[in-house]
Structures are given as structure tokens and as C-alpha cells.
Amino acid sequence: MKHKTFENMQCPLARGLERVGDWWNILILRDAFYGLKRFDEFQESLGIATSTLTRRLDDMVASGMLERRLYCERPPRHEYVVTDLARDFRPVMLAMLAWGNRHFAPEGRSVELTDADTGVALDPIVVDRTTGRPLTRVKVVAGPAAGDALRRRFARMDRVA
Amino acid sequence: MKHKTFENMQCPLARGLERVGDWWNILILRDAFYGLKRFDEFQESLGIATSTLTRRLDDMVASGMLERRLYCERPPRHEYVVTDLARDFRPVMLAMLAWGNRHFAPEGRSVELTDADTGVALDPIVVDRTTGRPLTRVKVVAGPAAGDALRRRFARMDRVA
DNA sequence: CGACTCACTTGCATTATGAAAGTTAATTTG
DNA sequence: CAAATTAACTTTCATAATGCAAGTGAGTCG
Structure with a gap:
């Protein structure tokens, strides 16, 4: 898209899409929740072009979904970590994942959600x-x-x- | 994007994004849930380019999110209606809307969710x-x-x- | 000193999108 | 009955986004 902004729209869905309306952004977020932090980790995991990854990460930092942190002074090394805003979006992603599991896993589930403490299977609903x-x-x-x-x-x- | 497909990925989130990973698709879906059906209705409501709308609608029909129906023989008139697959995605959209309301409505809510029968306010959580x-x-x-x-x-x- | 790592940047080709105008079939208006 | 209108597009052209490949620069390791 020609960098059309939905910020002027009053619709909260449209405003949200400003941050997560791009598939790359959501997949980056998915990996960030898995624990990935560094540029190269995202690049390898997603197979995204580095130029695009730079833009997407910059976007997400600018929109408050990720925080860019210097985790090593010498040599200067950066990591991208999820913000509270992004963490609050995670349940939505999990609901979306469950939707995908219901409809687009004809050969069975390749991904499942469990309680981190008990290991019991979880099934997100709204x-x-x-x-x-x-x-x-x-x-x-x-x-x-x-x-x-x-x-x-x-x-x-x-x-x- | 250069029509990269995530279908080969096993991740159910990625597969879902194949259908809803574009902001236009989600906004079209929003309007379809509001009751819009015709090409021109979507066009006017969204301010989308007609050429893009054609592609997006075709995509969504192909991916099973919308059904294209002839509702008038002469003259031939078509309408786009949401499928069961899309209806099952609606709660996810509502959760996303709630997230938008929590974070991107500094001047107060411009959109709210209510029970259609009782009128009581609803607050979607996962x-x-x-x-x-x-x-x-x-x-x-x-x-x-x-x-x-x-x-x-x-x-x-x-x-x- | 040379190789290596991280985090990019640059250049070029391809695709997506926007804006505006044109198309086609049928219906309504004067 | 000609002219205007409507629905649903298609076409054209310019711009923006993305992919791919290669290069860059700072710092570290051996």
C-alpha cells in the first residue's frame, strides 16, 4: 500500500491495523513472543529480505510494538523486545492461531497451546x-x-x- | 509483497494470515459484517481504489472468506457475503477492536460493542x-x-x- | 593481519496500489 | 426513443513496497 494511514479514521480496528495490519509485523511479533530478539534471528527464522526487515522493525519500534535496546556496548549490539502494548495483543494472536488451527490444518495440528506450568492444552475463545x-x-x-x-x-x- | 505464500508453512497463524493478513481484507470484512454487500458500497465506505478492490474481493472469494452471489439476473448484479469461515473469524476481529479501543482511543471510544438483544455493553477478552x-x-x-x-x-x- | 559477526545499506527488478478515466449491459428519465 | 444513470468492473500510468543479491562498517577473535 502507498503508505496510507488509518490513524485519522476513528475506527479502533483501523487504528490497530496501523500496527499489526501487515503479515510481516504479525510474524515478527510471533517470533518475538517465542523469544527471538536479534536482527539475524528474525531474518533467518522468517526468510524475510533484510531491507524489508529493517523497515518493518523500524515501523514497529516507531509504533510502540517493539523496543530497540542496546544490550552490548562494545561492540554495539541491539535487540528488539516486545512492549506492554504488544504483550496486550498476544491473546488476539492466540485467538487467530486457534482460528487457523480450526480451519487450515487438514493434516492435523502442527502447533498447540499449553499452560506453561501444568502442560494442559489450551483452547482460546473470545x-x-x-x-x-x-x-x-x-x-x-x-x-x-x-x-x-x-x-x-x-x-x-x-x-x- | 511479491505474492509470497505462507501456505507451505506449517504455522496456523501464518496460514491464517494468508486470508486476513492484509488490512484491506480485514476492513472489507468489517464492512461486510456491518452489512455491506455490493462493490460500490465497499468502494465508497473504504475509499479504496476500484482496481485494488477488485483484486481484494477476488482474493477473498478465492480464499473462502466471501461468497460472490448473483442476486439479480437482469441486469446481472453481484453481492459479496461472508462465509462461515469468515464468521468464525469475527470474534478475533472483535478482540482486535477491543485492543484498539484500549490503546488507540485517547479521546474516548468512538465505537462500542453491545449485546444486540439487551443493549448491554460487551468487553471481549480471550x-x-x-x-x-x-x-x-x-x-x-x-x-x-x-x-x-x-x-x-x-x-x-x-x-x- | 585476516576472518568473522552483527546489523544493516544500496541497487535493481518485480509486484501492489492509487488515481482517474473508460467499458458494458441494462434500466430509468424526459 | 434518445440520454442519463447504475453496477461492476477494466485499463493505463505513476508511485510505493518488496525480493534478491551484494556490499558496508564497526568491532572482535585467532
């Missing part, structure tokens, strides 16, 4: 925080900070998908 | 299906269908992110 019930029949409505344009949008598309 | 507990200390491990390459990967990166 529920409402207070009721604990799965999200069915959700309606998206304008919030208090919605502008006129967005309100008109919702007025036109009053629908439960 | 939990384990059986315990109902939030996903903390999750470990990603090789599943039964994992190949050697993937197993070696996990052996090297034995870590709880």
Missing part, C-alpha cells in the same frame, strides 16, 4: 468479560467520542452481522 | 474454553502433525513469552 459468554449477536454502535461521520455510518448500517 | 481463565503463561508447542523443521524450531525456542 468471550465477554463480565458474563463469560461467547460473543454471539454483537452489535457495533457509536461510542461517546464518535464524530458525525461515524454516527451517520452506523445509522445507515444498523445491522447485526 | 480465555481458555474449558477453564474460562485469561491466557497467561501460554506455551506454544509442536503438535502431532508437526514436521521435523518445526520441531527443531520449538526445541531451539523453548520459551514462554
Whole structure:
């Protein structure tokens, strides 16, 4: 894309996509959660072009998803570590992974999630925080900070998908 | 990207990104859930170039996220409707939206989620299906269908992110 | 001194996207 | 019945993103 920015959009989904709307960004994040930190580690793991990796890492540092840290003074060596913002996104990634497991693993699961302490298998689902019930029949409505344009949008598309 | 495919990768996250790894695809999906169906509706709502919209819609139809249906014989008119596969992805999108609301709405929420029947506010979180507990200390491990390459990967990166 | 490592940068070719205009079939308007 | 309109594109051209390969520079190791 021609560096179109969604920051001006009010939609929180669009604003989020500013940070994670690129597959490379998500795969980098996946590897960062696995524990990868260094430029070369990401490069080898992902098979990404170095020029692209430089851009993607810079983007993610700029958008607050990664922090670039000097972990060795001499010689100067950097590592990229996930921020709190990125850590808060991890459950979303795990839900996405579970979706992939449900639909795109015809030959069986090659990846599974377990509790790090007990080893018990985990199956991520999305529920409402207070009721604990799965999200069915959700309606998206304008919030208090919605502008006129967005309100008109919702007025036109009053629908439960 | 030079149409690199992640289909050959075993990672279910990468395979999922094949379908939703593009921001346009996710925004099209968002609008489809809002009830938009026709080419022009998407075009106007998203401000996307028509040539790009054609490609994105074709992609999403090919990958099973949308179904192209003839809803009028004469004149021939088509609509794009979400498939079951896409509907199953919706909770993930809602979790992503909630993440956006938490972090990228400094001026307050412009979008909120409610129960379509009761109108009560909803707050999507990701939990384990059986315990109902939030996903903390999750470990990603090789599943039964994992190949050697993937197993070696996990052996090297034995870590709880 | 030379080889090696990390973290890039540069150059060139290919692909994706944007913007704007044109196309086609059918329907509505005057 | 000609003219305008609508839906759903296609085409063209310029720009931006990405891949691939090679090179760079600082510092360390032997």
C-alpha cells in the first residue's frame, strides 16, 4: 500500500491495523513472543529480505510494538523486545492461531497451546468479560467520542452481522 | 509483497494470515459484517481504489472468506457475503477492536460493542474454553502433525513469552 | 593481519496500489 | 426513443513496497 494511514479514521480496528495490519509485523511479533530478539534471528527464522526487515522493525519500534535496546556496548549490539502494548495483543494472536488451527490444518495440528506450568492444552475463545459468554449477536454502535461521520455510518448500517 | 505464500508453512497463524493478513481484507470484512454487500458500497465506505478492490474481493472469494452471489439476473448484479469461515473469524476481529479501543482511543471510544438483544455493553477478552481463565503463561508447542523443521524450531525456542 | 559477526545499506527488478478515466449491459428519465 | 444513470468492473500510468543479491562498517577473535 502507498503508505496510507488509518490513524485519522476513528475506527479502533483501523487504528490497530496501523500496527499489526501487515503479515510481516504479525510474524515478527510471533517470533518475538517465542523469544527471538536479534536482527539475524528474525531474518533467518522468517526468510524475510533484510531491507524489508529493517523497515518493518523500524515501523514497529516507531509504533510502540517493539523496543530497540542496546544490550552490548562494545561492540554495539541491539535487540528488539516486545512492549506492554504488544504483550496486550498476544491473546488476539492466540485467538487467530486457534482460528487457523480450526480451519487450515487438514493434516492435523502442527502447533498447540499449553499452560506453561501444568502442560494442559489450551483452547482460546473470545468471550465477554463480565458474563463469560461467547460473543454471539454483537452489535457495533457509536461510542461517546464518535464524530458525525461515524454516527451517520452506523445509522445507515444498523445491522447485526 | 511479491505474492509470497505462507501456505507451505506449517504455522496456523501464518496460514491464517494468508486470508486476513492484509488490512484491506480485514476492513472489507468489517464492512461486510456491518452489512455491506455490493462493490460500490465497499468502494465508497473504504475509499479504496476500484482496481485494488477488485483484486481484494477476488482474493477473498478465492480464499473462502466471501461468497460472490448473483442476486439479480437482469441486469446481472453481484453481492459479496461472508462465509462461515469468515464468521468464525469475527470474534478475533472483535478482540482486535477491543485492543484498539484500549490503546488507540485517547479521546474516548468512538465505537462500542453491545449485546444486540439487551443493549448491554460487551468487553471481549480471550480465555481458555474449558477453564474460562485469561491466557497467561501460554506455551506454544509442536503438535502431532508437526514436521521435523518445526520441531527443531520449538526445541531451539523453548520459551514462554 | 585476516576472518568473522552483527546489523544493516544500496541497487535493481518485480509486484501492489492509487488515481482517474473508460467499458458494458441494462434500466430509468424526459 | 434518445440520454442519463447504475453496477461492476477494466485499463493505463505513476508511485510505493518488496525480493534478491551484494556490499558496508564497526568491532572482535585467532
